[in-house]
Amino acid sequence: xxxxEEVLNLATLARLKLSDAEVASLQKDIxxxxxxxxxxxxxxxxxxxxxxxxxxxxxxxVMREDVPRATDNxxxxxxxxxRSAFPKREGDFxxxxxxxxxxx
Amino acid sequence: MSDLNKLSITEAAKQMxxxxxxxxxxxxxxxxxIEKRNPSLNAYLEVFADAREQAQTADxxxxxxxSHPLLGxxxxxxxxxxxxxxxxxxxxxxxxxxxxTYDATVIAxxxxxxxxxxxxxxxDEFALGGSTENSAFGPTKNPYDESRVAGGxxxxxxxxxxxxxxxxxxxTDTGGSVRNPASFCGVVGLKPTYGTVSRSGLVAAVSSxxxxxxxxxxxxxxxxxFDAICGKDPxxxxxxxxxKLKIENYKKIGVPxxxxxxxVEPEVLAQFESALTKLQAKGYxxxxxxxxxxxxxxxxxxxxxFAEVSTNLxxxxxxxxxxxxxGENLFDDYARSRGEGFGAETRRRIMLGTYVLSAGYYxxxxxxxxxARAQLRKEFESAFTSVDLIATPTMPYPAWKIGEKSDPxxxxxxxxFTVTANLTGNxxxxxxxxxxxxxxxxxxxxxxxxxxxxxxxxLFAAAKQM
Numbered sequence: 243x244x245x246x247e248e249v250l251n252l253a254t255l256a257r258l259k260l261s262d263a264e265v266a267s268l269q270k271d272i273x274x275x276x277x278x279x280x281x282x283x284x285x286x287x288x289x290x291x292x293x294x295x296x297x298x299x300x301x302x303x304v305m306r307e308d309v310p311r312a313t314d315n316x317x318x319x320x321x322x323x324x325r326s327a328f329p330k331r332e333g334d335f336x337x338x339x340x341x342x343x344x345x346x
Numbered sequence: 347m348s349d350l351n352k353l354s355i356t357e358a359a360k361q362m363x364x365x366x367x368x369x370x371x372x373x374x375x376x377x378x379x380i381e382k383r384n385p386s387l388n389a390y391l392e393v394f395a396d397a398r399e400q401a402q403t404a405d406x407x408x409x410x411x412x413s414h415p416l417l418g419x420x421x422x423x424x425x426x427x428x429x430x431x432x433x434x435x436x437x438x439x440x441x442x443x444x445x446x447t448y449d450a451t452v453i454a455x456x457x458x459x460x461x462x463x464x465x466x467x468x469x470d471e472f473a474l475g476g477s478t479e480n481s482a483f484g485p486t487k488n489p490y491d492e493s494r495v496a497g498g499x500x501x502x503x504x505x506x507x508x509x510x511x512x513x514x515x516x517x518t519d520t521g522g523s524v525r526n527p528a529s530f531c532g533v534v535g536l537k538p539t540y541g542t543v544s545r546s547g548l549v550a551a552v553s554s555x556x557x558x559x560x561x562x563x564x565x566x567x568x569x570x571x572f573d574a575i576c577g578k579d580p581x582x583x584x585x586x587x588x589x590k591l592k593i594e595n596y597k598k599i600g601v602p603x604x605x606x607x608x609x610v611e612p613e614v615l616a617q618f619e620s621a622l623t624k625l626q627a628k629g630y631x632x633x634x635x636x637x638x639x640x641x642x643x644x645x646x647x648x649x650x651x652f653a654e655v656s657t658n659l660x661x662x663x664x665x666x667x668x669x670x671x672x673g674e675n676l677f678d679d680y681a682r683s684r685g686e687g688f689g690a691e692t693r694r695r696i697m698l699g700t701y702v703l704s705a706g707y708y709x710x711x712x713x714x715x716x717x718a719r720a721q722l723r724k725e726f727e728s729a730f731t732s733v734d735l736i737a738t739p740t741m742p743y744p745a746w747k748i749g750e751k752s753d754p755x756x757x758x759x760x761x762x763f764t765v766t767a768n769l770t771g772n773x774x775x776x777x778x779x780x781x782x783x784x785x786x787x788x789x790x791x792x793x794x795x796x797x798x799x800x801x802x803x804x805l806f807a808a809a810k811q812m
Contacts, residue, residue, distance in 0.1 A: 249697070256656065256700045257663070257677070258693055259685030271694060272701065274755050279645040279702075282714035289721045304583035323447045329670030338665055339676050 243273045350375035351510040355567040358513055359415045362408065369408075369418025372513070373401035373462055376420045380464070380511045387487050389496070389505040391425055392433060393465035400462040407460050415570050417460035422512035424503050425466040426473055426549035427558065429453050436549040437481040438471045440662050440669045440687025450547020451582065452516060452558050452575040459574050464512050467502025471689045473520050473551040474655065475499050476760055477751070478527070480691040485748055488530060491787040494745040497527030503561045504531040514571055515561040520551045521647055522740075522764025524559040525776035525794060529740035532778045532790030534568045534809070535561045539799050540771035541586040543572075544579035552654040553584075555647075555768040565777065565809040572802060589800035596797070596804035599625060600635030600733035609762065610742040613782040614791050618739045621779040621793045621812065625737075628811040635733055637725050640766065642718040647765035648758055649702050649715035655692075656699025662687065694754060723770045730798040735808055737795055738763040740776040744789035763794055772796050775805040777812045 249268050253260050260268070328336040350372045353361070361367045377397060384390050394400075397420065404418035423429065426436040428446035430453075435441040449457065456463075470480035478486040478501025486501040488494040489509040496505040500517025504527030507515050517524040519537035528535025536559045543558045550556065560571030576588045601622070606615060622632050664670035664683030671682035688696070702711035729736065740763060751757040767774035774796040781788035793812065797804040 252697050252700045252704075253681075255704075256696045257660075257680040257684050258688070258696060259673075259678075259681040260693070264690070264693070268694065268697060271754055272698060274753075275648070275698060275758070276701070276711075278755055278758075279649050279711065279715075282642055282645045282649065282718050283710060285639075285642055285646075285714045285718040285721065287713070287717055289717055290724045306580070320447045323445070324667075327444065327447075327667035329664060329667070336666060339679060341676065 244269050244276070351379045351513070353513060354564045355415065355419050355513050355562065355570055356564065358419060359417075362418055363413065369401040369404040369420070369462060370398060372418070373397055373420045373464070376464055376510070376512055379509065383489070383509050383511060386492060387489060387496075387505050387509060388484050389467055389486050389502040389509065389511060390422065390465040391435070391437065391468050391483055391502070394432065394463055397462060397464050404460045404462055412460065414459045416456065416574055418462060419513050420462040420464045421456065422464055422467045422503050422506040422515040423453070424500050424515070424517045425469055426518055426551075427453060427516055428547040428549075429463060429466075432466070434466065434549065435482075436472045437469045437483055438688065438692070439482045440683070441549070442482070442669065444668055446547075448547060451544035451579045453547060455575050455577070467500070467506055467515065469502055470499035471692050472549065472655070472659065473499040473518055473523055473556075474691050474695055476522065476526050476757055477746070478502060479748060480689055482689055487748070488745045488789075490532065490789055491745070491785070493747055494789070495530065495748055497530030497741075497745060499523035499527075500535075500561060501527045504528050504533055504535065507531070507533045507561050507563060514563070514567050516558055516571070516575070517561050518548055518551075518556055518558045519768065520555045521651065521768050522761050524561060525740050525764050525774060525792070526761070528561055528776040529792030530745040530790065532781075533561055533563055534565055534775065534777055535559065536568050536572055536775045536802070536805070537767055537773060538572060538576060538802060539588075539773040540768075541584050542576045542588050542773070542800070542802075544577070544582040544585045546579055546581035550658045552651050553658060554650065554654060565775075565806055565812075568775070569806045588802075596734035596801070596807060597629055598631045598633065598733045599735045599737050599808075600633055600729055601737050602635050602637050602640055604636070605640055605738065605762070609759065610739060611782070614739050614741075614743055617780040617782065617791055618793060622737065625808065625811055630808065630811075633733060635729050635736060637722070637729060639718060639722040639725050643722055643766045643769060644758065644762055646715040646718035646722070647761070647769055649711050650719065650769075652695050652699035652701075653703050653712050654699070656696045656703065659688070659692065659696055691754065719769045722766065726770045726772060734804050735795050735797055737793060740764065740792035740794040744782050744784060744791050767796050772799055773802045773805055775809050777809045779812065
């Protein structure tokens with residue numbers, strides 16, 4: 243079974259605060275689920291790949307000119323709507339926490 | 347006139363065009379049914395206060411000479427599809443107060459056609475689940491037996507259509523989220539070819555699987571809705587032009603019987619066999635088809651699902667919008683906002699996605715899953731050179747009891763037949779094929795038909811024979 247430390251490390255990487263009870267139940271769930279999905283280990287790596295071969299003739303890079311477009315710029319004129327969603331607002335600005343902090 | 351909410355879209359459009367009924371009348375019939383049944387079914391998270399006004403506008407547009415099969419048709423919209431100025435929460439607490447700033451492309455198309463939006467419907471949070479039990483706002487109940495689930499993740503949309511609380515609906519399908527609730531609620535659900543319908547304005551779950559699709563009472567209605575929402579869109583670079591194949595002489599059905607060896611309930615299989623017999627009577631030929639990589643489909647699907655969910659949901663950090671919780675420091679702000687904003691299943695998938703994408707595990711899980719996906723796609727392409735359709739039951743069993751599948755892995759196994767079309771990008775439809783009796787209630791079950799990329803026409807043609 244996956245260890246408590248591994249679960250806590252994943253939670254840190256994923257930026258999730260979890261209760262002790264949830265950490266314990268995730269140890270069990272993650273182990274069960276990984277055991278099931280682990281059956282893909284039998285799949286050969288020598289087969290076709292998604293970006294290779296004529297089977298994906300529909301896959302190609304989609305490029306466009308980097309110019310402003312009024313017709314399909316769905317956000318045009320929506321600045322105030324975006325601002326009103328800010329969790330903490332001062333005037334037209336979104337107030338966020340200082341990013342650079344002293345290590346604790 | 348009292349049963350206007352029970353009309354199909356096709357029938358309602360005909361009656362409105364003939365001037366026999368108005369959109370306001372049909373909309374009011376739906377609203378009355380919502381008032382009656384939604385408190386217990388919990389299909390709608392919100393009913394739009396201006397639905398009647400929208401219907402008046404549609405009637406005025408008709409009076410001014412406009413005509414479209416969807417003009418004035420009241421629809422239910424899944425809560426992960428953005429409608430400008432309205433809440434869209436993806437049934438999550440983290441987006442509980444989020445107001446959409448623009449229209450999804452599918453919504454813009456429906457507005458142009460003149461459809462009426464009745465409200466937004468319940469779903470599994472962020473479209474992660476298969477029963478609508480993972481909603482932050484409580485499960486949607488099955489209209490045929492309220493102790494059972496409606497299916498998911500588009501459970502609210504399917505229940506709304508099945509219960510006559512809308513004439514049709516939009517859902518989204520990531521691993522069966524349109525087809526599964528369609529099967530459980532006895533309605534028609536289509537997952538279009540990947541790319542055929544724009545994803546712009548959908549709350550992203552698994553970007554390489556997600557497609558919006560119609561949920562309707564009849565195949566004709568599903569086709570009408572599909573025609574209205576498909577098309578290439580500059581706002582979604584994965585969108586493609588619908589090939590609109592119209593040749594309908596697709597008569598050979600392949601059945602991957604090896605997949606039915608375990609886990610499918612015998613009564614569902616019996617209904618499936620009689621559905622095939624019905625199709626044979628209409629001139630369809632049924633043959634066995636071998637798809638060896640199908641045995642890896644579910645495992646590969648979930649690995650890719652976890653991986654893309656963990657990356658897509660990284661955007662929810664409580665900084666720019668959505669639920670924001672303050673902690674001791676910046677890390678704590680993130681961890682608390684996300685820990686409290688996401689539900690248990692969403693947290694579990696983010697954790698699993700983080701695991702399968704970690705250095706050291708990536709090749710063993712994500713690498714293998716994409717290899718399996720490529721192989722499966724190739725096998726499907728080759729299968730569709732010898733058959734026109736592939737048929738399976740949509741779900742291995744009818745709707746389960748609310749709370750019955752508390753083990754997450756047990757719930758994942760229910761998706762065995764539906765995930766394949768999302769892995770390969772093929773279009774697939776679920777059509778009612780009968781009922782099975784459980785605890786005194788007749789519960790609907792559906793048959794799933796899959797076709798070659800871009801060949802929705804073959805699906806509609808065969809489904810109309812059911």
